Every structure is written in C-alpha cells, then in structure tokens.
Amino acid sequence: MSVEASAVPRAGLPELSAVHWRQRADESTLRRAGRRWTLCTAAHVFPLVATAAVLAALNPLTIPVGLILLAHAWAIPELYAARGAKVLRRPGAQDAHAEAVALGLLGDLLDHEGRDFLTRTGLVLEQGALGVWLLAPSGALLVTPGARRVHCYCVGVSDASLPPSDRTAHLLLALREDEAGLATVANLAFAGAPWRLRRRLRGSARAGLDEAVGAGRGG
C-alpha cells in the first residue's frame, strides 16, 4: 500500500479536535495575537508609570513610592519574557542511553545543516510557511517573517519519561504534518521583540535564537 492510499486527508493535526474552539492559526491570527500581547503588556505597565509620574508631580516626597511602581512596571514585561524563554529549556536526560538513541532518530529526520545546528544548540531549526521555528523538548518558538516578533509556545508530548530528543522529534513531526495546526494546539507563553527574549536566554539557546532571527530576516 502506498502512502497516498493510506494517508489521512490533510485536514490537520488530530490533536486539533481537543481545541476545536480555537481559530486555526495563520498570518493574521498571529499578527492579532502579537498585538493583543503588546496591548496587554502596555495595560499592565502604563498605569504604574502614570501613577508614579502623577505622585511625583503632586508631592516629591512620594518619589520612593514612585520608584517602587516603576520597578514593577519594569519587572512585569521581564517576567513575561522569562516565561517565554522557558520554552527553549532543555531538561537533562534521565537515561543517557535512551537519549542517545532518540538523538539518532531525531538526527535522521534532519539534513546536514539541521544536525549541525542541533549539535551546537540542542535545538531544531525548521523553516515553515509562518516563519522560522525553533523546537525544544517542551516548547516551540516562532520567528515571524522580518524577525520583529517572536511567539513562544508551550507545547509538547505529555509523557515525561520520553528522552528530550524524542520529545523534540514529536514536535518536529507534528510541525511537518501541519504547521498551522501546531501553532493552534500550542499555548502562547510570550509574544514580543526578539531582544526582550534574548536577554533571558543563556548560551546555546541564545545562539539558536540569534540564528533563527537571522534566518527570519532572510539572512
């Protein structure tokens, strides 16, 4: 039997049935989600900054209170960015042998450049129609075209006993099956400018983001 004969019609990921109320992701839904995220952040930050300014104008003695408010205004976007950075975390393998086997399978799914990137960063870089994806064991990051915004998604297979590379392979296969479906199923953890996320990443994950942003800019 050929793949054509046995294939499921391309209706999307089967997991979509669990989130049937969500609109299927596309460029416009991503754009809206990004704007909503920016508005939400501004709605948190602006009242704090405005209150600090008004207090200082009314009575300079309240400046210490205003500084506390400004610290909150600074911390809230940073906390959001930290939440986004968590999607690229790579948990340690519980079983080194199993992880080596899983890594071999994941490598088989990639081309030479992809394997090289995986070796350097521990992440998978995949070009999609919606942008450039970075895949990790418990999440995915999408750099939209132009690289002015990144979307961080919490998504993964729920079985924690799977080796990290197998968990990444699950996301890679799902992405290749139905990119928009993956973006629909996943939960948005952060959307914003790449530089805000970059400050919260360390080492290889930061290098991975830099390459993804470069690819998103067409570089």
Place this chain on the structure above:
Amino acid sequence: MSRLLRMDQTGHTVIAEWTAEDAQSTQAARLAFQEQLDQGCFAVVSEGPGRAQQVRELPLDEPVVILRRPIAGG
C-alpha cells in the same frame, strides 16, 4: 526491510519489520500497526525535507513509519 518505530522511553523501539513481498511479515506488521493506533499513537511518514504525512494504514512501501504520541499545549 521496512520498519515500524515507536518513540518511547528507550529512545525508540522497533515494533515490526517487513518486506513487501513477504506476506507473513506484512500481516504481522499490519496487526502491530493497528494495535499501536488503538493505543492512541499516531503514525507518520517523512515525505522529504520539511514534510511529513499522517497515515492510518500501514504504507508497505515506506522504509520507516514512526509512531508518535499526541501533543498538547502546556
């Protein structure tokens, strides 16, 4: 020789191997394939760079069929 792989806690496990000309091995592979689907796995075949396809029947001419588990937002 074609292989049916399941990603699991060991990295991956070969669930079945078959050759299209061997009726006995294909029958065994089909049964194993259906059993895994009944347990909630999804079967995927790679279609080259950047593409994969979910299948509900065992494609006998594919060298590798991979079984994955459902994903969900975290």
